[in-house]
Structures are given as structure tokens and as C-alpha cells.
Amino acid sequence: MTSTDKLRNIGPKSAAWLRQVGLRTREDLAAVGTVEAFMRVKRAGFKPTLNLLYAIEGALQDCHWQEIPDTRRSELIIAADAAIAQLPPPRYKPAAAPVTTTQMSEDSSMAMPTLFDEPGERD
Template sequence: MTDKLDPKQADKLRNIGPKSAAWLRQVGLRTREDLAAAGTVEAFMRVKRAGFKPTLNLLYAIEGALQDCHWQEISDERRSELILAADAATALLPPPRYKPAAAPVTTTQMAREEDTMPVPTLFDEPADRD
């Protein structure tokens, strides 16, 4: 039986919750076999390249799902290997497409002539009426 990464069966694949399953489906990884074929780091990188913001927990969750163990049971040595591989793959990504603003934007308003004329108030003396 194939473990699916669909919302109704997210618990079939260990460590993969609804949000992670949705991300993986959106990058074409719909079954455990798809995940195994891509591998832990490639699956993580597909999610990252798609514009999502995965954390290392997803990296560990995918590894745990493939090893059929809880993600916290992954050895420190294996975690370090995964981090190094993910960092190396991330370094190959193109820079972001957006450009930050050059400087803060300020607005200058010119005073209009009617803005500079005094406005009568309640306490002003009324004009002389002859």
C-alpha cells in the first residue's frame, strides 16, 4: 500500500503534518515513493525553491518519515550531515528576485496660499460694521 501525502491521510507518513504534506504535494511529492526517490535534502530544497519558508524541522521530519522513526530520534551526526547538505544546496540558489528599497520614502507637501491665510476663530474680534 502506498502512503499518500493527502490531508485526510497525513498521519500515514510519520512526522508529516497537514502543512508539510501540503507543501510536499505542491512540489510534486505525493507519495512515500516520490519522497524516497527525491531524497531528504532534495525534497526539502524543492519546498524551499517553491518559495515556502521551511525550517530544519521539516528536514528532520522528512528524514524521519523515510527512516520510519520520530524526527527527534535522528542522530546528531545525521542531522549535521543533513544541515551541511542543505546549506550547500541553498548556496546554489539564485539570489532573491526582489530588491530592497534604496532609502526611506518621504513626502513633501507644498503650502498653498489659502493654507497660509489666517482662519478666523471663535475668539477673534468681528470686523467693524459701519
Template sequence: MTVTALRNIGPKSAAWLRQVGLRSAEDLKAAGAVDAFMRIRRAGFRPSLNLLYSLEGALVDCHWQEIPEHRRQELVQAVEAASALLPAPRGRPAAAPVTTTHREHEDSAPSLDFFDSPDRED
């Protein structure tokens, strides 16, 4: 059975699942809701928690809104734990402490002679 035939899985969710290698109900069952959700996140998509609940609902064959609150909390905690293990996003430096520099004397201000020079051509 393909993922498109599963309850709660619409075209966009099915496309994301296919793109991360989860093409069948068996693939999704083997991965589980949390791993499937994390694969989608790691692939660069930005799924909401509703997808997580939808994946769980697909696995237990119920509407995603019927997932009990305690189970939703377990799923979110599992995603948070898995997210903490991910490396920092590429292209963004790790945050560093912020420092502020104050000039105490006017003498330390940079010279503006270059900008005021009458010999300068614009």
C-alpha cells in the first residue's frame, strides 16, 4: 500500500515522504512517526506538528485530531530529543556572546580628514 492511501496523508505529505524514501505503508511503519517526521525536517522541509500527529494517526488508523494529548506530548518530546542531536544548521555561525564597545574619549574617534579633504574628487 502506498503512503497516499493512508489516512491523514495528503498529496504534500505524501510527496515529502516519498522524497525521504518512505514510499509505502510498510516503510512508514518501520520508521515510525517520529523518525519519518525527522527525516522530513532533515531534508529541509518545514513540517508543522500537525504532520507528526498525522503520521501517528496514519499508523494507528485514526484521525490526527483523535491522538490523545498524552501521546501528542510523548511525540513532541521525542522530536525535541531527536532535534537536539542534530548538528547546527550549515551556513550560520554558532552564536557568540555579544559585546558592546563604548568610546570614552573624543580622541579615540576615527579621523574624518579624508572625507573633508578639498583635494578629493567625487
């Protein structure tokens, strides 16, 4: 967004993100829509929050982002969640797996070494 094309709700950081993904004008945003604009920012590696989603919608509707009705917010969240679910897993990070916890009884015969134990020395 240029200074002559200032959009409501879009601050400097959001404007920079949108410019970096090729969305420079209100017409650019309207052409791709709220969710796709949000997803382009996300796919570019930035970490947008729901505030950006609402800000884009407010900019397109020419209203303050807090004036967006709850039903529309819910629609946007559902659409964004569905789009996020289609993203590939992050590179260089394993996919999240369920976490399991193992508990050992206190009378366990296997004593855990402490930080200062010498190898082979256990209580």
C-alpha cells in the first residue's frame, strides 16, 4: 500500500507484508479476497495473527476491523483454518506426534545419575 493508497486497518508492518507478497492496492486485495491475502502472507513465512485477517476484511469492507460481525469472523476463521490445513508441514521440523508420559515408581531399582556422578558410580 502506498501512502496515497492508505487502507483502513492496515498498519506499516501489515502493509509491508502485503507488498512483499504482491498485494499493493485495494484492488489487488479485492481480487484475491481476504483469506487468500492472509494465506499469501502466511506462506511467505511471516507469522500473521487473526488480527491481520480481520484487518484485511475491514479494509475491503471499509470499516474498522472490530465492526466485523461475529458470524463473518467465524466464517473467516473456518476458511483460514481449512486453508492452513492444506499447507505442507514446515521444512526441517518433524511433524508433531502425540506426546506420551512415562512414570516410574519411586521404589524403582534404576537410580538416575545426577549431574555430578562419575560414570559407573550410582547410589
